[in-house]
Ligand SMILES: Nc1ncnc2c1ncn2[C@@H]1O[C@H](COP(=O)(O)OP(=O)(O)OP(=O)(O)O)[C@@H](O)[C@H]1O
Ligand code: SF4
């Protein structure tokens with residue numbers, strides 16, 4: 074059963090197998106993540122949960138090619154992208170996009186919103202200006218911002234609005250997967266609510282998949298069909314959202330549930 | 344909020360720090376390159392009868408040993424000087440900037456190789472190489488400048504590299520990479536514009552440096568061959584005849600000094616002006632106009648608000664009475680917070696809650712005397728321990744902040760200097776408050792770390808901020824805040840940047856410390872869980888105003904104001920899975936765009952006609968607090984509210 078009414082079918086879109094990443098040269102020291110496996114099907118949201126330093130962001134960055142993989146494989150749409158670089162990685166960026174935590178830092182303050190949103194389009198196609206502008210207007214509308222927003226600079230927007238812009242940038246190329254690294258943790262609760270609803274609506278409209286990274290179990294239950302809990306680089310829990318909430322196996326998961334102020338009985342109780 | 348961009352050039356022109364050196368340099372350039380038209384005499388024309396004369400109508404800057412006109416020779420020598428500077432600095436920039444960008448953005452092997460090469464070049468003895476080249480190329484200044492330019496590459500490259508490393512870590516650069524941009528595009532679009540200011544400053548320094556080296560080479564006679572004029576050669580002449588005429592040293596040495604200084608000041612000024620383009624804060628150069636803000640008119644129109652409840656705290660350590668903070672913006676002076684009253688008593692905790700941009704931080708900063716440039720308390724009073732601190736100057740504020748009042752912020756790392764160990768930071772904080780020996784200071788630092796419940800304090804004392812986690816950093820910054828034994832602590836979103844598991848611990852820690860020390864706490868947060876756990880009283884702020892206040896429990900279980908109700912409901916933690924999470928549609932209106940009546944009117948589901956006619960007063964229906972809504976304290980209105988919620 075899926076929580077957001079999206080039908081999840083078919084082969085995995087993203088398939089991560091036994092992935093390890095070590096920031097130390099020649100594998101010395103403990104790796105940031107160790108033998109992590111997970112898969113995401115088209116139209117599905119998988120949440121990656123854990124405290125800071127547990128390796129959540131490392132995994133996200135490895136999928137995006139921002140961090141080198143030490144061992145294991147990442148398959149996207151059946152294709153091995155573990156070490157994709159250069160032109161191949163650029164090609165991949167049409168289908169894999171990202172939204173980051175920091176709504177202040179994730180937009181270049183010196184570019185207008187329109188310039189930022191047009192950037193991926195200009196890299197990938199030689200569309201005419203009018204076509205590009207049309208697409209920019211479309212994604213702004215998709216995230217609930219007026220078309221005039223394109224001419225303004227990031228600092229003229231609130232944190233929640235900036236996060237909408239960052240989401241719009243991720244949507245411009247109509248990707249199949251968006252890696253969301255703590256996309257709402259820096260926002261007000263009321264704005265978190267707006268942005269989470271936006272993620273849900275976008276998935277319903279576009280069928281995009283999310284790898285949703287968060288430290289807050291209370292937030293991810295609104296989006297995720299499955300939850301993977303990471304603790305010090307290891308997967309300690311993996312199951313459907315209902316299973317994890319109702320019957321968490323690992324003590325660390327229970328601690329996270331308690332911190333999130335959610336009773337582990339059932340996900341729907343307030 | 345929407346500050347239109349003042350064009351860079353126009354802003355630059357308004358700054359004496361830019362215009363003065365720029366005018367000097369432009370005049371020098373015109374005089375130098377136009378020397379053959381503008382100079383009063385040819386450079387070689389000697390007038391032996393007037394040798395070594397001071398300034399006169401005939402020779403504005405006097406004459407040298409052979410009676411040649413100093414002004415004319417300086418003008419003719421200038422063109423060469425500027426050409427030399429240009430050669431050297433351009434060579435440096437053309438090579439160092441791309442290499443630095445690549446090293447900083449690509450990192451890895453390419454970075455290691457480039458840095459190794461830089462080390463090698465830096466170890467070459469520059470002066471000796473310069474002398475050899477001058478000897479080989481028969482005193483060619485061009486060859487010398489090429490060498491200087493090349494020798495300066497490693498220094499400039501390091502600067503560019505470390506700046507690109509920093510900018511490269513910004514999230515938007517990662518985002519651009521994910522969008523498919525290659526290194527060059529990222530460098531050109533995202534990194535270079537951000538570090539242009541820094542490059543300018545360093546280029547200006549390099550220009551000044553080259554100017555001095557070139558003058559030096561000419562002064563010792565290794566460069567331009569006399570009688571051709573050069574600034575350095577003329578300085579050497581002046582030095583030789585110093586015992587006959589003091590004057591000659593002034594125009595020659597002075598010109599070099601003024602030019603070097605102008606370059607440095609200009610570089611600095613340009614950097615600051617460039618940086619403002621996106622930092623959003625405009626410089627304090629905006630003269631502080633003391634416009635008698637429209638507060639008089641507003642005060643007359645403002646209804647009599649019931650602040651008594653807000654101010655009725657026993658033993659108040661701080662008290663704000665009807666404080667309005669205004670700031671200078673492009674649209675004139677606008678209110679950031681309006682008529683805010685609050686009091687925090689000894690041992691008590693007051694929470695400020697509301698969405699981003701409602702003025703919570705501004706309220707905290709007003710009571711800390713830390714308002715940003717251009718913002719000021721335009722009416723109302725701030726009292727600390729019963730003393731009106733309105734007239735306090737910076738020194739008095741500093742003293743207060745060291746002792747009576749303390750502050751912790753959302754970003755714990757920002758306040759901790761990465762160059763020092765935790766021990767050094769804490770000792771310094773302790774010693775600014777009390778006269779203690781090094782040993783005593785270390786003991787007190789240790790005690791503070793124990794107070795914030797950090798395990799193994801002795802180990803932590805030796806660590807640097809980069810070696811501790813966010814939760815530990817927040818504990819350390821609380822320890823720093825406690826160093827002066829404050830009577831009130833302002834905690835601005837102390838847990839927002841932390842994991843949920845750590846958030847609770849920090850709130851509990853603050854509660855424990857408060858119980859032990861009896862300090863007052865002003866807790867700013869958008870998170871109801873934090874407010875519920877920590878605060879005796881909750882104040883809800885919306886668009887610059889207090890819209891509701893009361894005992895925390897009452898506010899959270901029986902909210903009066905429609906905004907409070909909405910804000911409580913818009914909480915992902917409480918929402919039902921599978922349904923849209925309740926939200927408050929729309930956004931907080933920014934300062935300067937507040938509606939005349941109720942600030943919340945645009946987003947309020949219960950709005951009636953009365954709401955937008957005139958400013959709304961705070962009303963106190965009972966002893967359980969106050970609210971700023973026409974429907975509160977009005978029988979019919981409360982019925983309406985009941986129905987809607
Ligand atoms: N220097 C300034 N000049 C003009 N306006 C400013 C200045 N600094 C802040 N503001 C504006 O004042 C308003 C109140 O800001 P404040 O930082 O107090 O909000 P806040 O409630 O603390 O929000 P957050 O939850 O995001 O921290 C905001 O609209 C902000 O844009
Ligand atoms: S005054 Fe009117 S608009 Fe404002 S909160 Fe009350 S009912 Fe809503």
Ligand SMILES: [Mg+2]
Pocket residue numbers: 703704705835
């Ligand atoms: Mg704030």
